[in-house]
Amino acid sequence: MSTLHNPRSTLHALEPMGRGTPEVESLTSYFCRLAYSHGITAQKLADWVLAHFEQSVCEKYGWHQRSFSSMSPESEQWAAWLAALTGVGSLDQHTLAPWRTVLGVPGLAPKSDRWCPCCLAEDRESGGEPYLRLAWDIAPVTVCVRHKVQLATTCPHCHRANVRNRSAVVVPGYCTSCGGFLGDAETEPATPEALWTARQVGLMLQAPPKVASEGLVPLLETVIKRMADGRASAFASRYGFSKSGISHWLNKGGIPTLKAWLTIGLHGGIGLDKLFAGDVDDWELPLTPIQMSIELPESPRAGIKSRELDWDSIRAKLQAMLKEPVAVSVHEASERVGVDRKNLYLRANIETRALADRYLRHRASIGEQRQARLQAQIGDVLDERLAAGYEGMSARDIWNRLDTEAQSVPGIFRHISQVIGSRRT
Ligand SMILES: [Zn+2]
Ligand SMILES: [Zn+2]
Incomplete structure (x- = not known):
């Protein structure tokens, strides 16, 4: 498998995510991203690593049936192997192995795979690679502290459980069964108690x-x-x-x-x-x-406790707003239906995101129109001066002849130089 080689390390020196924070990446996630970065399946990478360290495996080693993030010696062994192959040190910090001396095993492993859909969506929206957090593999953690929502367990597209990483081919954040994005899952607000627990575990995970x-x-x-x-x-x-x-x-x-x-x-x-x-x-x-x-911590449900909300009708209203000729912002939608934005995202996530997305695109297109108008205005000033017999103009001269709205546009001199430049070619 020569494609696995590079001059510095045997495998890519992939940077692990969230080290030293409550959102530290799990070794399972790191392993899947590593395989993906080499264009091979997770199963193939597992087989290759075992062969590399001359580990004889009697039967086919189903990598996804093992835990790479737990306190087990096996997790620690994989952390050491991957550290040796990637040159990235201390990968055991992405497993629970360092806590073996202080934490008992019972009640630590969750019964099924969980994730925070908002974290995955945020990873993707920020242009990064979605990754799985070590905290999600600790049973007492049932919520996300960052987004104050419950962790999800089933794929929003095919409704199956255990579809996060139990497969030969895994792309973190996507369902191993149907390929749908797990960040699309809808979830419920977290209780203050569950948030307290998750916050404590987050503190624990920051340092061995x-x-x-x-x-x-x-x-x-x-x-x-x-x-x-x-x-x-x-x-x-x-x-x-x-x-x-x-x-x-x-x-x-x-x-x-x-x-x-x-x-x-x-x-x-x-x-x-x-x-x-x-x-x-x-x-x-x-x-x-x-x-x-x-x-004491404010419950995310505080705003909706006092009355029962008819979410079917709220969703229908949001869907109607999506069809209005002028894009409606989430802020405006929230005022119209009388529900705060956070709860709209929590309970009518698809509609609210669609509104936000449409409004963003609307704003972007307004920006483009404004820019086109500005460039036309600069062009007019320039044409006028050239027609009057001037050979050219400085950017400052042109700026003096623009109206005050155009003068205050950020980066105005860049726009002027662009127009002048385009006339020269
Ligand atoms: Zn989250
Ligand atoms: Zn699915």
Whole structure:
């Protein structure tokens, strides 16, 4: 497979996305984009990598049946192999492997593949490559913090589940079954509670933990000391843990699950990033009741709670606006139907996007018309002076003869030079 070679590294040194942020890319996603960049299928790349490292595989290795983003040694192995082949270091940061010493396995892997349609749509609209976030592969995360919506699980086009990356051929962001764009999926607003959880996991994903396996018991002892004066049984009953579970952590090498850490973070008023960095010296317990802190963020549904909205009729109204002779902006549509823009995007996504798109194109065409008018005006001034016997004019002379509206157009001197230039040829 000679096409895989380049002078610097065996495989393309593809830049991983979102490193050091809550939106860090998963290794699964990186692997698919890497295969795509080489013009081969993900399955073929998996086979090639295994052959390269002389791994004998008895049966056909179904790459998509494996997890590349989990805490498993297999994920870590793939991160190391891909790092060696691409020359891109620390690819294990795109798996959960670095958290193996502090996070228990139970409840970590989601039952089906999820994604935030708004993230994928934004990736595509910004001209970038859609990619899959590591956070989407962590079960307690059910919403997107950035867009405040629930993660989607089924393709909006063929309505199948598990169509994100479970196939030999994968283009992140597109359905592996029908090829439709997964960013088209409609989704519901997130609850404040789910947002809090997702935000905590996002903080956690920004940097690998600093607490090593031998640091886990001292950290847990500090937690119990701060939250229950060091009394393990009081800690267990106060925060809903089993006493045997706590004893397992402290004496038998047990590791708390993510859910347990979230409970500690919530009641202790401390972020998972701080806990896993061992940054607990100036940790102070919150004085106010905890329930308050998760009710405070404004619910995206706040605006629609007070009344029941008939979304079928709102969608019909939006569709009618799309047929009006003059393009209607989302702002205007929102005022006309009495629903804020965010909820229009959430509940009538296709219609609202179509309105936004049409309005944008309308604005662009107005801009083009204005520019054509301006160039004609400059041309007229120039013709007039040439007819009066002048050989040419400076851009400044022409500017002096334009009306005030034309004079204030951004980049006006560029327009003038363009017209002068076009007359010379
Ligand atoms: Zn999102
Ligand atoms: Zn589909």
